[in-house]
Amino acid sequence: MKAAIELRQVVKRYGATTALHGVTLEIGDNEFFTLLGPSGCGKTTLLRMIAGFEDVTEGQILLFGEDISGREPNRRPVNTVFQQYALFPHMSVIDNVAFGLKMKGMDLASRRQRAGRMLEMVHLLAFADRLPSQLSGGQQQRVALARALAPEPKVLLLDEPLSALDLKLRQAMRVELKQLQEETGITFVFVTHDQEEALTMSDRIAVMSAGRVQQVGPPREIYEAPVNRFVADFIGETNLLEVEVEAVEGGMARVVLPGGHRIACPAAAGTAGRHHLSIRPERLAIASQGGEIEATVERVVYLGTDLQIITRLDGGAAFDVRLQNSARVAVPAPGTRVGLHLEEGAARLLAD
Amino acid sequence: MKGVRHYPGFTAIALGCLLVLYAPMIVVGIYSFNGSTSLTTWGGFSLRWYADVFTGEEAERFGMATWNSLTIAFMAATVSTVIATAAAVAMVRGGRFRGKAGTFALINLPLMVPEIVIAVATLIFFSTIGLETGYLTVLIAHVTFCIPFAYLPISARLQGIEGTYEQAARDLYASRWQAFSLILLPLMAPGIVSGYLLAFIISLDDFIITNFVKGAGMETLPTAIFGSVKQGLKPNIMAISTMLLVVSILFVTLSYLINRRGQKTLVQQGDRA
Numbered sequence: 001m002k003a004a005i006e007l008r009q010v011v012k013r014y015g016a017t018t019a020l021h022g023v024t025l026e027i028g029d030n031e032f033f034t035l036l037g038p039s040g041c042g043k044t045t046l047l048r049m050i051a052g053f054e055d056v057t058e059g060q061i062l063l064f065g066e067d068i069s070g071r072e073p074n075r076r077p078v079n080t081v082f083q084q085y086a087l088f089p090h091m092s093v094i095d096n097v098a099f100g101l102k103m104k105g106m107d108l109a110s111r112r113q114r115a116g117r118m119l120e121m122v123h124l125l126a127f128a129d130r131l132p133s134q135l136s137g138g139q140q141q142r143v144a145l146a147r148a149l150a151p152e153p154k155v156l157l158l159d160e161p162l163s164a165l166d167l168k169l170r171q172a173m174r175v176e177l178k179q180l181q182e183e184t185g186i187t188f189v190f191v192t193h194d195q196e197e198a199l200t201m202s203d204r205i206a207v208m209s210a211g212r213v214q215q216v217g218p219p220r221e222i223y224e225a226p227v228n229r230f231v232a233d234f235i236g237e238t239n240l241l242e243v244e245v246e247a248v249e250g251g252m253a254r255v256v257l258p259g260g261h262r263i264a265c266p267a268a269a270g271t272a273g274r275h276h277l278s279i280r281p282e283r284l285a286i287a288s289q290g291g292e293i294e295a296t297v298e299r300v301v302y303l304g305t306d307l308q309i310i311t312r313l314d315g316g317a318a319f320d321v322r323l324q325n326s327a328r329v330a331v332p333a334p335g336t337r338v339g340l341h342l343e344e345g346a347a348r349l350l351a352d
Numbered sequence: 353m354k355g356v357r358h359y360p361g362f363t364a365i366a367l368g369c370l371l372v373l374y375a376p377m378i379v380v381g382i383y384s385f386n387g388s389t390s391l392t393t394w395g396g397f398s399l400r401w402y403a404d405v406f407t408g409e410e411a412e413r414f415g416m417a418t419w420n421s422l423t424i425a426f427m428a429a430t431v432s433t434v435i436a437t438a439a440a441v442a443m444v445r446g447g448r449f450r451g452k453a454g455t456f457a458l459i460n461l462p463l464m465v466p467e468i469v470i471a472v473a474t475l476i477f478f479s480t481i482g483l484e485t486g487y488l489t490v491l492i493a494h495v496t497f498c499i500p501f502a503y504l505p506i507s508a509r510l511q512g513i514e515g516t517y518e519q520a521a522r523d524l525y526a527s528r529w530q531a532f533s534l535i536l537l538p539l540m541a542p543g544i545v546s547g548y549l550l551a552f553i554i555s556l557d558d559f560i561i562t563n564f565v566k567g568a569g570m571e572t573l574p575t576a577i578f579g580s581v582k583q584g585l586k587p588n589i590m591a592i593s594t595m596l597l598v599v600s601i602l603f604v605t606l607s608y609l610i611n612r613r614g615q616k617t618l619v620q621q622g623d624r625a
């Protein structure tokens with residue numbers, strides 16, 4: 001993989017507070033790369049450092065092998081789609097889109113033509129002569145996208161570009177963004193705190209928390225093989241149980257659940273002792289009896305496509321099960337005792 | 353909720369204030385059209401005192417003074433607006449720097465210091481450095497005290513403009529200067545125009561400082577009016593005052609309207625974005 005961006009031990013301090021504690025990342029060329037994490041974990045800070053709006057306190061940022069720390073933002077082949085779009089309010093839509101081309105010295109006729117093509121791409125050519133304030137939020141968002149893509153940057157940075165849109169539009173834009181990235185072949189670095197957004201669009205995701213990268217990998221790996229408690233908990237829903245690892249043999253660990261049930265699971269991080277175990281609620285099947293775990297149904301919540309069965313393990317821990325809402329499933333009534341079957345690989349021991 | 357009118361005594365106090373503030377101006381306005389030579393008895397409607405201002409025996413003196421006033425106001429407003437714009441950008445966009453609070457106080461001090469103190473101090477300063485009082489000293493003094501008046505609307509406007517616009521420009525390959533001149537300056541324009549008009553009117557209007565630093569023979573409109581009044585009050589003064597009043601009201605209204613319209617465009621964008 002050729003690296004478009006390389007971060008080496010990047011540290012950012014604001015006075016006494018440290019926003020980033022030594023981040024090391026490699027973002028590939030043509031990759032849709034997502035920075036995912038809760039509010040305040042340093043996503044925007046990292047993005048702004050790549051764009052050149054913040055100084056690097058320590059470490060290096062390389063763009064296609066070249067150290068760009070300390071270079072002015074206008075001298076980096078990187079464009080940004082701002083969270084609040086930041087369209088120039090006194091310029092028409094087409095002038096906004098053509099701005100970067102003008103600064104790069106393209107002549108009027110060519111830049112109008114190219115800006116027009118960009119607007120066509122985002123289906124806004126009819127709005128070329130309007131002012132940004134005369135557009136809806138979704139339209140402004142697409143103008144911001146066209147403006148950032150027009151100068152053909154090598155890397156596009158997007159800071160929560162969909163967060164101001166309503167759900168339907170957001171879902172439509174996810175598909176459009178992904179398509180755009182594939183067509184243009186530009187590296188996208190996408191910031192979000194919405195895990196669903198991250199999972200559906202990204203080639204790879206970096207999960208961040210408190211100024212540190214917790215895990216980097218493709219969506220499937222992040223979701224199915226979280227390396228620690230934070231990632232397991234933050235991505236999707238999961239049942240986190242404190243368990244006792246009794247023994248590890250041949251790559252498998254024997255684990256005691258809070259209720260006393262014993263199950264076996266891959267001993268990825270397993271040494272004997274107390275650990276956390278993550279079990280995804282949709283990787284379970286419910287039966288009236290049998291199963292590795294027994295529990296009592298407390299409530300059934302209707303979620304449309306899914307049913308959420310809230311149960312309680314014998315040891316007293318709450319435990320969620322997700323069933324697809326189909327005519328074939330038998331919905332257990334509250335108060336009944338049920339057996340839970342774990343699918344292959346459903347349970348995962350966490351390092352911490 | 354009760355309206356403000358329901359406070360006891362509101363109407364009486366409001367009327368009293370309005371009367372004290374505006375009755376003299378209204379009287380001057382009306383009597384400037386008086387046909388008689390008397391200041392107080394009405395002798396029918398006439399424009400004779402307006403004609404007198406432009407053709408009477410004091411016409412030349414007032415003409416010269418008006419020319420001085422306008423040229424000084426024009427130059428003082430221009431220079432002080434440029435300085436105030438630079439100061440506002442430094443104060444609002446410059447981040448934190450040492451002595452920022454002190455700088456802010458220095459810029460705005462002329463608003464708080466009694467004008468007579470500034471007048472005396474400026475005169476002493478000019479005579480110490482050996483600069484002869486006249487047109488130039490008036491101009492310098494006007495530039496100085498106009499700065500805070502230009503600064504206020506400009507910095508208020510700038511504070512309402514988010515920094516992301518300039519960042520977006522820089523991100524799109526604009527140099528610092530291009531980001532300033534192509535993006536920030538047009539967005540600041542309503543504040544700048546408003547500051548300019550305010551500075552212009554403040555300069556046009558000034559009496560105390562001007563009177564101290566103008567030296568002999570040099571007159572601006574306010575000092576000329578004062579000089580004329582000292583020799584006896586004639587109705588032509590009312591005509592001049594009324595014209596000055598109209599110009600002032602025009603400028604202040606213009607400044608207010610421009611500022612409000614600019615505010616609206618920014619707010620609209622902010623709402624949607």
Ligand SMILES: Nc1ncnc2c1ncn2[C@@H]1O[C@H](COP(=O)(O)OP(=O)(O)OP(=O)(O)O)[C@@H](O)[C@H]1O
Binds near residue numbers: 018019039042044193
């Ligand atoms: N200019 C600044 N001065 C001081 N601290 C700052 C500054 N900018 C950011 N921080 C701090 O750095 C940390 C990371 O901020 P950042 O804006 O990168 O978070 P984020 O992950 O983008 O969060 P969000 O999802 O809320 O946008 C926060 O704790 C924040 O308080």
Ligand SMILES: [Mg+2]
Binds near residue numbers: 044
């Ligand atoms: Mg952020």
